[in-house]
Amino acid sequence: MTTTSRLRALTRHHLFWPVAVLIGLLLVNVPFTPDFFSVKMTDGHLYGSLVSIVLFGSPLILVAVGMTLVIATGGIDLSVGAVVAITGALTCSYISDQADQSALSAVFLAMGIGLVAAVVCGLWNGFLVARMGIQPIIATLIIMVAGRGVAQLITDGQIITINSEPYKLIGGGYWLTLPFSIFVVAVVVAATMLLTRRTALGLLVESVGGNAEASRLVGIRSARIKIMVYVFCALCAGIAGLMISSNTSAADGNNAGLWIELDAILAVVIGGTALTGGRFSIGGTVLGALVIQTLTTTIYTIGVPTQTNLVFKAAVVIAVCLLQSPKFREKVFGRKTRRKVTVPAQPVAPVEPAPKTEVSR
Amino acid sequence: MLTRRNFLTAAVGAAAAAGLAACAKEDGKPSGSTGGGGKALTLGFSQVGSESGWRTANSESVKSAAKEAGYTLKFSDAQQKQENQISAIRNYIAQKVDVIAFSPVVVTGWDAVLKEAKAAKIPVVLTDRSVETSDDSLFVTLVGSDFTDEGRRAAKILEKVLEKAGHKGPVKIAQLEGTTGAAPAIERAKGFKEIMDADHKDDWKIVVSQTGDFTRAGGKQVMAAFLQSNPDINVLYAHNDDMGIGAIQAIEAAGKKPGKDILIVTVDGVKDGFIAMSEGKINAIVECNPLLGPQLMDVVKKVKDGEKVERWIKTEESDFLQDQAKDALPTRKY
Numbered sequence: 001m002t003t004t005s006r007l008r009a010l011t012r013h014h015l016f017w018p019v020a021v022l023i024g025l026l027l028v029n030v031p032f033t034p035d036f037f038s039v040k041m042t043d044g045h046l047y048g049s050l051v052s053i054v055l056f057g058s059p060l061i062l063v064a065v066g067m068t069l070v071i072a073t074g075g076i077d078l079s080v081g082a083v084v085a086i087t088g089a090l091t092c093s094y095i096s097d098q099a100d101q102s103a104l105s106a107v108f109l110a111m112g113i114g115l116v117a118a119v120v121c122g123l124w125n126g127f128l129v130a131r132m133g134i135q136p137i138i139a140t141l142i143i144m145v146a147g148r149g150v151a152q153l154i155t156d157g158q159i160i161t162i163n164s165e166p167y168k169l170i171g172g173g174y175w176l177t178l179p180f181s182i183f184v185v186a187v188v189v190a191a192t193m194l195l196t197r198r199t200a201l202g203l204l205v206e207s208v209g210g211n212a213e214a215s216r217l218v219g220i221r222s223a224r225i226k227i228m229v230y231v232f233c234a235l236c237a238g239i240a241g242l243m244i245s246s247n248t249s250a251a252d253g254n255n256a257g258l259w260i261e262l263d264a265i266l267a268v269v270i271g272g273t274a275l276t277g278g279r280f281s282i283g284g285t286v287l288g289a290l291v292i293q294t295l296t297t298t299i300y301t302i303g304v305p306t307q308t309n310l311v312f313k314a315a316v317v318i319a320v321c322l323l324q325s326p327k328f329r330e331k332v333f334g335r336k337t338r339r340k341v342t343v344p345a346q347p348v349a350p351v352e353p354a355p356k357t358e359v360s361r
Numbered sequence: 362m363l364t365r366r367n368f369l370t371a372a373v374g375a376a377a378a379a380g381l382a383a384c385a386k387e388d389g390k391p392s393g394s395t396g397g398g399g400k401a402l403t404l405g406f407s408q409v410g411s412e413s414g415w416r417t418a419n420s421e422s423v424k425s426a427a428k429e430a431g432y433t434l435k436f437s438d439a440q441q442k443q444e445n446q447i448s449a450i451r452n453y454i455a456q457k458v459d460v461i462a463f464s465p466v467v468v469t470g471w472d473a474v475l476k477e478a479k480a481a482k483i484p485v486v487l488t489d490r491s492v493e494t495s496d497d498s499l500f501v502t503l504v505g506s507d508f509t510d511e512g513r514r515a516a517k518i519l520e521k522v523l524e525k526a527g528h529k530g531p532v533k534i535a536q537l538e539g540t541t542g543a544a545p546a547i548e549r550a551k552g553f554k555e556i557m558d559a560d561h562k563d564d565w566k567i568v569v570s571q572t573g574d575f576t577r578a579g580g581k582q583v584m585a586a587f588l589q590s591n592p593d594i595n596v597l598y599a600h601n602d603d604m605g606i607g608a609i610q611a612i613e614a615a616g617k618k619p620g621k622d623i624l625i626v627t628v629d630g631v632k633d634g635f636i637a638m639s640e641g642k643i644n645a646i647v648e649c650n651p652l653l654g655p656q657l658m659d660v661v662k663k664v665k666d667g668e669k670v671e672r673w674i675k676t677e678e679s680d681f682l683q684d685q686a687k688d689a690l691p692t693r694k695y
Contacts, residue, residue, distance in 0.1 A: 032590055033589050033590040042614075042615065042616035043614075043616050047614065047615060047616065048589070049586075049589045052582075052585045052586070052589070056582050152411060156417070157411035157414070157416070157417040158414045158417055159577070159603065159633070161633050172610070172614075244578060247578065247581065247610075248577040248578050248581055248607055248610065249610075250577055250606075250633075252576060252577065252578070252603075254411075255574070255575075255576040255578070255579075256578070296582070297582075297586050299571075300571050300582070300583050300586035300587065300590075301586050301587075301589060301590035302590075303569060303571075303590075306538055306541045306570070306571055306572040307541060307542075309541070309572065
């Protein structure tokens with residue numbers, strides 16, 4: 001292979017553009033934060049911008065991974081933000097009622113209660129979508145709107161502050177010098193990748209997303225697959241809710257996870273999963289979530305005036321989406337990036353048509 | 362107990378006065394059909410929502426003060442939506458309450474419904490936040506805080522904090538703003554800058570300023586980024602306690618001591634803020650008092666009696682330094 005053909009192969013990889021954008025964003029920070037890439041030991045744990053990005057980005061990665069599978073089946077889950085709030089509210093209000101808030105058994109029980117509630121939300125979403133045949137955007141809108149009210153009902157409209165060392169670990173603590181949340185994210189992402197790419201599950205999810213009726217006719221229980229992905233998505237959101245409430249040691253029914261569903265959908269799209277369903281990339285989603293978190297951090301550090309925050313964010317996201325559009329690249333960069341297979345109907349779609357190529361990263 | 366009795370007497374007095382006024386029509390003030398005949402005064406109150414601990418305390422204060430005053434309170438929660446609030450006010454007009462009070466969700470768009478209230482001769486009192494109207498006579502008065510002044514007070518108390526800490530050299534301030542576009546965020550920044558520009562042009566500088574959306578998570582994340590890009594920050598001014606509490610966690614994670622390496626001044630005075638201050642992590646708190654119920658009831662009575670009231674009745678507020686934290690903590694209700 002020549003150098004150019006190797007380069008072309010590289011730019012054609014479905015994760016090339018998310019990675020390029022992430023590196024670009026990280027580099028933008030360097031002039032504003034000279035030691036941006038430096039990571040040093042403080043109080044027995046690593047400390048630095050990169051560590052903060054991963055720490056604060058963990059909940060978004062989790063929610064986005066769950067969202068990826070839902071979107072792969074051609075659905076969407078708008079309720080994740082509310083599930084984040086409900087889980088955090090239930091867990092924290094249980095812990096705050098305990099005499100000894102640091103008792104391990106109480107913390108585990110509290111987390112269990114929160115996650116069960118998350119799963120119930122997922123079952124409800126899945127039931128409405130798969131069994132009742134309600135449009136996913138409407139079905140999940142119900143919990144998105146009502147769920148936040150439920151969370152506020154649990155917290156009584158107050159911010160519940162807790163003082164529990166073990167609970168603090170999951171979203172704000174450190175283990176082996178690294179933020180503990182990194183390990184949680186790593187386990188969930190690895191398990192999801194194994195289950196979807198080393199077993200037939202991923203293929204089934206994609207076939208349901210490609211054509212639910214056809215899948216049913218060839219013997220795939222598409223309804224069951226759908227319910228499963230909504231439950232999984234809600235579970236991910238639940239864990240994210242634990243992290244968010246643990247990070248500040250407080251449950252804020254009104255603000256916890258507010259708009260996280262939109263960031264998660266954005267992360268999924270930046271990662272190259274088609275919103276039309278039928279194809280997904282977990283690795284891409286993780287990168288997409290990191291891109292969004294880095295973008296947020298960048299806004300804070302480079303001193304964008306608060307009034308223009310959202311404009312700046314929008315401009316970057318538009319640029320990222322355009323860069324990922326084969327049609328746009330062809331127009332701007334000419335023949336260099338022309339590819340044999342173009343996908344005109346899906347502007348943000350990744351390049352490889354066959355999902356099998358995403359098996360190994 | 363004394364105040365309670367006073368209120369009750371006042372309420373009975375108000376009702377009686379209203380009954381008389383029904384005949385006399387003095388001052389051109391409306392008499393309200395339910396006010397007469399010894400019946401209790403009816404107040405229709407429309408709250409913004411229950412978005413924060415501050416707001417919940419505000420609602421509780423209004424409810425308990427109305428109970429103490431012996432007024433009939435019709436309370437509704439607008440859940441942060443103007444249309445809900447407008448329909449609540451229309452309901453109150455239809456029910457012919459004596460006085461309508463509300464905390465407007467947004468600043469504009471109230472002319473139509475306030476004109477309806479005026480036509481029905483029901484006086485309107487605003488609480489906490491103000492509105493922009495084409496006609497000043499559409500509402501009688503505003504009972505609420507002066508956010509700009511809170512900003513000024515924050516700057517003033519920072520002077521004391523710096524003096525106490527024996528700080529020398531340049532003051533590099535990080536500012537955590539409230540939700541972009543919200544009146545408290547704009548005005549608390551404005552008031553602070555006013556004093557800074559007037560008295561400390563050379564030695565104070567706001568090196569970074571960003572919105573933390575009034576939340577703990579926001580404050581923590583933004584402060585973590587600030588500490589990376591500007592490690593030499595030595596003062597934090599947060600527009601509310603919650604963002605300050607979040608920022609404290611970020612400062613600790615960076616291996617610095619909040620309240621010592623970085624001096625912290627916040628606004629609001631919620632209980633958790635006072636707890637942090639009693640632990641030495643916040644240096645000073647500028648109070649923004651949500652407990653305006655008793656003041657509101659007082660105004661409602663005056664308005665009902667046709668007495669003249671000021672256009673803006675400012676809430677009674679004070680500032681707290683660290684050494685007052687422990688004493689003040691048990692008295693914090695919210």
